[in-house]
Amino acid sequence: MLDDRRRRSVPAAELVRNFAHWREVGSREPVMVTHHGRETHVFMGLDRFRTMAVEDGAPPAPDRMIELAARIHQGLILCGADLTIDYANGVALAMTRRWDRQLQGHLLWDAFPELSGTLTEAHIRHSLASGEASAADIPSPFRDDSWLHLQTFPFGQGVAILMRDITADMQRHRLADVKSAILKAMSVHGAMAYARVSVRGFIEVVDDGFCALIGLPQERLAKVAIADLVELSARPLFRAQLEQVLRGDGDQRIATRLLTNDGAVIHIDAAIARLHGIYGTEGAVMLMTPAETA
Numbered sequence: 001m002l003d004d005r006r007r008r009s010v011p012a013a014e015l016v017r018n019f020a021h022w023r024e025v026g027s028r029e030p031v032m033v034t035h036h037g038r039e040t041h042v043f044m045g046l047d048r049f050r051t052m053a054v055e056d057g058a059p060p061a062p063d064r065m066i067e068l069a070a071r072i073h074q075g076l077i078l079c080g081a082d083l084t085i086d087y088a089n090g091v092a093l094a095m096t097r098r099w100d101r102q103l104q105g106h107l108l109w110d111a112f113p114e115l116s117g118t119l120t121e122a123h124i125r126h127s128l129a130s131g132e133a134s135a136a137d138i139p140s141p142f143r144d145d146s147w148l149h150l151q152t153f154p155f156g157q158g159v160a161i162l163m164r165d166i167t168a169d170m171q172r173h174r175l176a177d178v179k180s181a182i183l184k185a186m187s188v189h190g191a192m193a194y195a196r197v198s199v200r201g202f203i204e205v206v207d208d209g210f211c212a213l214i215g216l217p218q219e220r221l222a223k224v225a226i227a228d229l230v231e232l233s234a235r236p237l238f239r240a241q242l243e244q245v246l247r248g249d250g251d252q253r254i255a256t257r258l259l260t261n262d263g264a265v266i267h268i269d270a271a272i273a274r275l276h277g278i279y280g281t282e283g284a285v286m287l288m289t290p291a292e293t294a
Contacts, residue, residue: 009034075163083108095163096142114141127152128159195286197226201242215261231257231265245272245284267291
């Protein structure tokens with residue numbers, strides 16, 4: 001507690017005008033700051049304040065920053081100015097395959113030799129030297145076929161390294177590129193048609209090949225039940241096969257007959273595959289080619 005008999009005071013305006021002087025005084029003893037003669041604040045050094053925050057004989061208050069770091073879902077490594085590890089949370093230990101190791105006090109490059117000489121080291125040293133934050137998406141040096149989003153930024157006198165696993169996102173983007181290439185190849189092939197339907201069997205997307213096959217533009221086919229494009233006598237079997245796919249009972253290879261805009265009937269060979277999303281079935285994809293008829 002502050003001793004009222006020994007404390008010094010300074011008007012707020014004087015504190016502002018001679019801040020350097022009062023900062024030195026405040027580092028040695030607390031100074032009461034007054035406003036119109038009334039004491040409103042205490043000016044003191046940070047170390048003294050932290051000491052006062054702990055009751056006599058009580059254990060030190062928990063470090064809330066470390067408590068927070070232990071709870072986040074990203075890997076966090078805190079290093080000092082000499083790149084000695086001060087703290088690494090459980091997520092970082094798991095991502096780097098160091099589950100059972102105590103890394104505090106170890107040099108970063110000794111604890112994680114996989115980082116030495118890599119782009120990650122360059123980002124870490126850049127943030128430490130320049131005081132700038134940095135970020136990059138990199139192949140994980142700790143796991144095969146994995147990717148990390150890496151952030152480095154100054155923290156205290158050292159640097160913080162924040163890691164997030166982005167393998168799923170990278171794979172999803174790569175698969176999107178593969179899908180785009182497949183659709184382009186089908187368009188170039190010319191004899192293949194593609195349609196995507198909802199869980200209720202309504203058309204959501206068709207390609208130019210399907211439009212040419214049926215003889216209708218995309219805007220006319222949108223939200224049409226694909227079963228309505230099947231010849232009447234073949235419709236019950238087609239519906240049953242489509243529903244089987246949408247229920248998740250297995251993909252189907254079928255032969256059926258489609259009605260065109262000019263009234264003709266086209267025999268097709270088709271494959272129907274379930275479109276599986278995060279929350280279950282999101283529809284189905286149908287690929288088809290005209291069938292050879294005798």
